Amino acid sequence: MDLxxxxxxxxxxxxDTLLTVAKAAEDxxxxxxxxxxxxxxxxxxxxxxxxxxxxxxxxGLARETRRIRLGTLMTAGTFRLPGVLAIQVAQVDQMSGGxxxxxxxxxxxxxxxxxxxxxxxxxxxxxxxxQLEIVTGLWATEIGQTxxxxxKHYRLTDSPALPKPAQAKVPVLIGGHGATRTPxxxxxxxxxxxxxxxxxxxSERQFGRVRAAAEEAGRKGGDLVYSSALVACVGKDDAEVxxxxxxxxxxxxxxxxxxxxxxxAEVVDKIGRxxxxxASRIYLQCLDLADLDHLELISSQVQSQLS
Numbered sequence: 001m002d003l004x005x006x007x008x009x010x011x012x013x014x015x016d017t018l019l020t021v022a023k024a025a026e027d028x029x030x031x032x033x034x035x036x037x038x039x040x041x042x043x044x045x046x047x048x049x050x051x052x053x054x055x056x057x058x059x060g061l062a063r064e065t066r067r068i069r070l071g072t073l074m075t076a077g078t079f080r081l082p083g084v085l086a087i088q089v090a091q092v093d094q095m096s097g098g099x100x101x102x103x104x105x106x107x108x109x110x111x112x113x114x115x116x117x118x119x120x121x122x123x124x125x126x127x128x129x130x131q132l133e134i135v136t137g138l139w140a141t142e143i144g145q146t147x148x149x150x151x152k153h154y155r156l157t158d159s160p161a162l163p164k165p166a167q168a169k170v171p172v173l174i175g176g177h178g179a180t181r182t183p184x185x186x187x188x189x190x191x192x193x194x195x196x197x198x199x200x201x202x203s204e205r206q207f208g209r210v211r212a213a214a215e216e217a218g219r220k221g222g223d224l225v226y227s228s229a230l231v232a233c234v235g236k237d238d239a240e241v242x243x244x245x246x247x248x249x250x251x252x253x254x255x256x257x258x259x260x261x262x263x264x265a266e267v268v269d270k271i272g273r274x275x276x277x278x279a280s281r282i283y284l285q286c287l288d289l290a291d292l293d294h295l296e297l298i299s300s301q302v303q304s305q306l307s
Contacts, residue, residue: 040112062096078107088264098166264301
């Protein structure tokens, strides 16, 4: 079971804060550091000092980390043209020595688009499908050949399809709760399928849909990695759990029901339930980025038991 650290910088974080968390995650043996791709805070957080861009952040981290993998849950398809995104991700992959993974989603948070003047199209899923075909097609095109695409939303003509990532295949993550189109898209393009903030039962149903879609597409269901993203709130005792829950504005009982909360033993047990339905990777949503002791506890008391 891989444990990955997943952050939400739009709630309030500088690049230096994210660098500190990424380096701590690396030193503590976590598999990867991921971040969201948002430009506007959510809920009651102040969001200060303001948003950081996901791929600019990852470019910086690529040069300041050594081992840990880097990626997004999820890059918003509404923020970037697919040809530009393919260049950005390939360059960051080169900068990291081949440690990048691309989570790509349709985009959903209309308010942040309004706040920063970003178009918010009504038909986002069809755009996402074309984006995935373009990005993966550009990377797969042999050097010296060109790439063309004539779609409803995007058109590329005689693209040199450069630069190439350092990895022969950048892992592509697709996720979500959709029952029909999402599994079909994952079956065609994804190396990993992620379901965020879902119960064991709902996750099992969605993993089953994706496996079935993969089989229908001519792949083996087991060809994909299956993962979950869940908020983390772990403490040595009840008081520490309560303190960490209060720090992120949540209730302990709610976190235990919907996330990974409680003592290390409780969290290990719940992770085991996700593992039993096929998840081999957990993204730990860590909302209090100043609490590095939380990461240390998870590393020493949770991750150690899983390995």
